[in-house]
Amino acid sequence: MTHTATAPSLKMGIPIPNGKLGMWLFLGTEIMFFTAFIGTYIVMRMGSRGWPTDTHVTHINIALGGTNTFVLILSSYFVVLAHDCLLNKQFAKAWRWMLFTLILGFVFLGIKGVEYAGKFDHDILPGHIPENNRQAMDKVVNQFEKLVDKRLAAAVPSKAVREDQRAVVEESIKTLSEKSDRSKADDAKLEEYKALSQLIGKFSDLKAHVRADLSLDVPYEEFEKNRKADEEALAKNQKKEIPIAKYPPITLEQVNGDVKHILADKELGPLASGLTESHPILYGNLFASNYFLMTGFHAIHVIVGLLMFILVLMKGSRLAVKDAVLVENIGLYWHFVDLVWIFLFPLLYII
Amino acid sequence: MSDHEHHESHGAAYFRVFVALCIFTLVSVVADVVHLPNKILLGGIVLAVAVAKALCVMMFFMHLKFERAWKYLLLAPTIIIAMALPLSLRPDIGETYYTPDVQQLRDYDEQQTHAGDHGAAEHH
Numbered sequence: 418m419t420h421t422a423t424a425p426s427l428k429m430g431i432p433i434p435n436g437k438l439g440m441w442l443f444l445g446t447e448i449m450f451f452t453a454f455i456g457t458y459i460v461m462r463m464g465s466r467g468w469p470t471d472t473h474v475t476h477i478n479i480a481l482g483g484t485n486t487f488v489l490i491l492s493s494y495f496v497v498l499a500h501d502c503l504l505n506k507q508f509a510k511a512w513r514w515m516l517f518t519l520i521l522g523f524v525f526l527g528i529k530g531v532e533y534a535g536k537f538d539h540d541i542l543p544g545h546i547p548e549n550n551r552q553a554m555d556k557v558v559n560q561f562e563k564l565v566d567k568r569l570a571a572a573v574p575s576k577a578v579r580e581d582q583r584a585v586v587e588e589s590i591k592t593l594s595e596k597s598d599r600s601k602a603d604d605a606k607l608e609e610y611k612a613l614s615q616l617i618g619k620f621s622d623l624k625a626h627v628r629a630d631l632s633l634d635v636p637y638e639e640f641e642k643n644r645k646a647d648e649e650a651l652a653k654n655q656k657k658e659i660p661i662a663k664y665p666p667i668t669l670e671q672v673n674g675d676v677k678h679i680l681a682d683k684e685l686g687p688l689a690s691g692l693t694e695s696h697p698i699l700y701g702n703l704f705a706s707n708y709f710l711m712t713g714f715h716a717i718h719v720i721v722g723l724l725m726f727i728l729v730l731m732k733g734s735r736l737a738v739k740d741a742v743l744v745e746n747i748g749l750y751w752h753f754v755d756l757v758w759i760f761l762f763p764l765l766y767i768i
Numbered sequence: 769m770s771d772h773e774h775h776e777s778h779g780a781a782y783f784r785v786f787v788a789l790c791i792f793t794l795v796s797v798v799a800d801v802v803h804l805p806n807k808i809l810l811g812g813i814v815l816a817v818a819v820a821k822a823l824c825v826m827m828f829f830m831h832l833k834f835e836r837a838w839k840y841l842l843l844a845p846t847i848i849i850a851m852a853l854p855l856s857l858r859p860d861i862g863e864t865y866y867t868p869d870v871q872q873l874r875d876y877d878e879q880q881t882h883a884g885d886h887g888a889a890e891h892h
Contacts, residue, residue, distance in 0.1 A: 431838040441839075445846040456854035463862035467876035483797045490793065490821075494786040497829045498779060505777055549875040699875055752830045759821045763814040767800045768807075 440746040444753050447718075451757050454714065455764060458707045467699045470768075474698055475708075476539050478532060482766040485528050486758060492521035493755040496748040503744055508736045511744070515730055518751065522723045529716055536705070540693075543709065546701035550669040553695040554627045557672050564691050565620045572613055583617060586610050612684045619685070623675055632665040633675060640664055669695075708765060715757055722751050785828045792821045 431438055462468050469475050499514035536542065547553040566579060573582040593599065593607040625637045673694040679685050680692065698704070725747045732740065796817045804810045827833040854862075 441842050445842050448846040449849050452850035453853055456857065459854050460857040460862040463858060466873065467879065479800060483793065486793050490789045493825060493829055494782060497782050501778055501782065548872065699872060699879060749830055752825050756822055756825055760818050763796060763818050767796065767814045768811050
C-alpha cells in the first residue's frame, strides 16, 4: 500500500496530485539546467592544465562553504518537519518550522554575500584578472593611470585634458614656491600639488618602462637615447645590421615592488590609495566566470524559494491540511536547491 | 475521500537522515582539511560523499524511495541528458589530440619553469 489513501478508479496517468507532477517535471528541467553548467565547468577544467586550485589565490573560503552546506541541510530538514507537522494537523508548529527554514535561507544568502564581497575586493571578477606577468604589469599601469586621472580631475576641475591639468599643477607649484608670503592654505596647497606632481612623475616613469619592457634599474632617458642612436645608425647603413642595444626586461616583481614603495611613502601613500599589486592567475577569468555563473544561478533559485516560503507563511493561521500538497511541492523545490549546493560545494570548494 | 486521518509522524526517521547528512558533510570537510597528497583520491572521496548525500536527500526528504515507478519516467531523460552533456563536450575542449599552441599553455610552461623565482601564483 502506498501513502495515497484514495482508491484509484479508472484514472489515467500517474497517481499523484497535478501540482506534484508539475513540480517534478520542473525539477527535471532544473536538473538539466544545472548539470549544463556543472558539466561545462568539469569539461573546462579537464581541458585547462594549470587551473587555479590554491584557495589563497582564488580566495575560496571552505569554512564559509561548509557552513553554507550545513545551513542548507538543516533548512531541508526543517522543511520536511514542517510538512510532517502539517499532515499531523500541528499547524502552528508547521508554520514555525517553515519560518526557521526561511531564516536559514537568508543566512545562506548572507554568507554568500560575504563571499561575493571578498571576491569583489580582490577583483576576482571575469575579465578583470591578469593571466600572465605581462597582463599583470599592464593592469598595474592601467590602474595607476585611472588613479592619476581621478586625482588630477579632482585637483584641477577646470581643465579636461590630462596635459592641461598637469600644466596647471606645475604652474601652480612654480607660482606658489616663488610667493614670498604664503599663507597656511597656500602651504597646504603647495604640498598637495608637489605630492601630486611627484605621483604623476612616478606614474609616467613606470608606464614608460612597462610599455618599453625596460627594467626599472635602467633610466628611461638612457634607453631612449640609445634607441634613437640605433635607429639613426640603422637608417644610415641600410644594408648592414646594427645590433640594437639590449637592456634587461622589466619584471613583475619590480613593478609590484614599485607599487609597494609608493604605497609605503608618507606623502604619496594616501594619494595612491586604490593602487594595488597585481598577481596573475592562469585561467582566472574562466574560473571566475564559472564560479559566478554557478553560484549566482543557485542564489537566484534560493531567492525564488524564499519568495515561495513567504507566500505560504503569509497564510498564517489559515494553514490547513489542504495546503499539504503546496507545502510538499515547495519542500521539493527547496530540497532540489539543497541538492544542487551539495554538488556545487565539493566541485567549487574542495576539488 | 479521506486524507491521512492518522498520519504517523516520521520525525525520528527524518532526524536520522539529517544526522547522516551532517556526518557526510563532516567527512567531506575533513578530507579536504587533511590535505591528502593524492588529488584523485580526494576527488573520489568527496564526490562519493556528494552522491551519498544527494541520495539521502532524494530518497528520504524528497520521498522518492516511497514513490512509485513514475519517478524513473521523470528522472531517466534528465539523467541521460545530464550525463550526455559533459561526455559529448569532453572531446571538444576537455582533451586534445594534437599539441596545442595557445597563450595559456605557454604561460603555464613559463610558470612551471620559473615556479620559484617568479612567485607568479603566490599571493602576499
